Each structure stands twice: as C-alpha cells, then as structure tokens.
Amino acid sequence: MGEPYPKVTAHDLTRAFGRGTRAVDALGPLDLTVAPGEFVCLVGPSGCGKSTLLRIAAGLLRPSTGTLEIRTLSARPAAMIFQDYGIYDWKTVQANVRFGLDVQRVPRREADARAADWLARTGLADFAHAYPATLSGGMRQRVAIARALAVEPELLLMDEPFAALDAQLRTILQDELLEITQALRTTPLFITHSLEEAIVLGDRVLVMSARPGRIIAEHRPPFPRPRTGDVRAAPEFTALKSELWDLLRKEAVPA
Ligand SMILES: Nc1ncnc2c1ncn2[C@@H]1O[C@H](COP(=O)(O)OP(=O)(O)O)[C@@H](O)[C@H]1O
Numbered sequence: 001m002g003e004p005y006p007k008v009t010a011h012d013l014t015r016a017f018g019r020g021t022r023a024v025d026a027l028g029p030l031d032l033t034v035a036p037g038e039f040v041c042l043v044g045p046s047g048c049g050k051s052t053l054l055r056i057a058a059g060l061l062r063p064s065t066g067t068l069e070i071r072t073l074s075a076r077p078a079a080m081i082f083q084d085y086g087i088y089d090w091k092t093v094q095a096n097v098r099f100g101l102d103v104q105r106v107p108r109r110e111a112d113a114r115a116a117d118w119l120a121r122t123g124l125a126d127f128a129h130a131y132p133a134t135l136s137g138g139m140r141q142r143v144a145i146a147r148a149l150a151v152e153p154e155l156l157l158m159d160e161p162f163a164a165l166d167a168q169l170r171t172i173l174q175d176e177l178l179e180i181t182q183a184l185r186t187t188p189l190f191i192t193h194s195l196e197e198a199i200v201l202g203d204r205v206l207v208m209s210a211r212p213g214r215i216i217a218e219h220r221p222p223f224p225r226p227r228t229g230d231v232r233a234a235p236e237f238t239a240l241k242s243e244l245w246d247l248l249r250k251e252a253v254p255a
C-alpha cells in the first residue's frame, strides 16, 4: 500500500548567490532522500543554508547545480509554514485557513467544513472571525499550521516555524504538531536550529555543517510512533541531544 518512490530526492544540490568575487556559496553539495510519510528534521547553525534548501524544495528558488526532485501524486503537492507566520493580517483567521482551499477551488461547502475542522483541531474555533493582529504569537502560529494542513499537502515544508515563540509555547506546539502529523498522510520536512525540537519530532535528524551547508550526520531518534512529548524525559533523548550538540557546536563557532 505504501508509495514505492521517495517523496524528495536531492542529488549534488548546490546553491550560490551573487557572482565572481562576491559569490556566496550558501548550500551543498547535498544529497537527500525522503521516504513518503517520513518526518525529516534538518538542524544546522544560523546561515548554513537551511532556508535556501527549503525554498528550493518549495520551488521558490532554483539550484545552482544538481537537482532536487519532488514526486507527488496530486496537484497540490506542498505547503509551507514559516517562522514569521506568513499569514495575511487583512484576512480573518477563518479566511486565512480557507485561503489554500479557495486557491485549489475546493467547493464552498466542503471548504467551509474543512476550515471549520482545522480551526477546531488547532484550538482556533472561537477566533474564526478575529484578525491575526489581535492574536498572541502562539495563536498566530496555529493559524499558519491550520492553513497549511487544510490543503492536505503531500509535502509539508516548515522553516523554523516555532523559532519566534517562548519555550513553553514551543513545547506545546511541538506536541500538537506531533499529534497532527501522526494522524495525517503527509511528509514533513522540518527545519530548526533546536536539537531538542528535531529529536522530539523527527524520524530522522540530519545535522548540517556551517555554510555552505552539507549533511554531516544522520540519526534516528529511537522512539516508536505514535510518539508524544514524553520522549523528552527519556535517557536516550538526553544522550542523543548531547551527541548531536558535540557535532553542532563545532559548526556553530566559526573556525
Ligand atoms: N537572496 C540572497 N542573496 C544573497 N545571499 C543570500 C540570499 N539568501 C541567502 N543568502 C545567504 O546564503 C546563506 C544561507 O542563508 P539561509 O539559507 O537563509 O541560511 P539559514 O536559513 O540556515 O539561516 C547566508 O550566508 C545568506 O546570507
């Protein structure tokens, strides 16, 4: 029943910005294969090319060399969630969540029902007619999650979606994201600079080097699915975190 092909395949992928002496090598060379349904987390120091990679995956940016291929079965392959929410302040919460459905031309009744469902699942039902500016950071990020998931994307691209939130809220939203993604058929690609976040969420955690970002380590957190935030208390969690931190620390401090 499973799809036989990888959802994402990158080969020798690189990206540079600018030309000549001013050229900046931002990413790669990088190889990546993501299986359907697999939750992959990429963690790396600031400026290592994480957003560049995600923008290439989203089709917003071209590789300089190499390839990144996304294999999807439907017309609406990917949805993105950014750290700065990426929601429309001039639309109500409900209109934001409906946005992708309207773009997809989902019939009105069905779109209403799906939007209402996602508002309920993300704790936003009472805020359907509010404008995002009146909401807290956590609620705004829930709007972004609801909007992305309402379109039932095959690929869910997330670029440090919780980076702007305080630690407690971040933990809560991580747990909610775990629950939601485990109940869905989607393939999440999640970028973060938080090791803890990557270990809680990921089937696989890929550690990136400093710019130009390459993959320097790969780990599979040994926690079965369905998983909850309780894994944070496991001894394996702490062990993996310090193992990965040893790697990341070397990359985070410029030589
Ligand atoms: N549009 C751009 N033009 C020039 N340089 C860029 C552009 N986008 C990113 N960069 C540079 O590429 C590198 C990687 O950026 P980015 O992918 O945003 O890193 P990260 O998301 O890991 O912090 C950085 O040095 C950044 O300054």
Ligand SMILES: [Mg+2]
Pocket: 050, 051, 052, 159
């Ligand atoms: Mg970034």
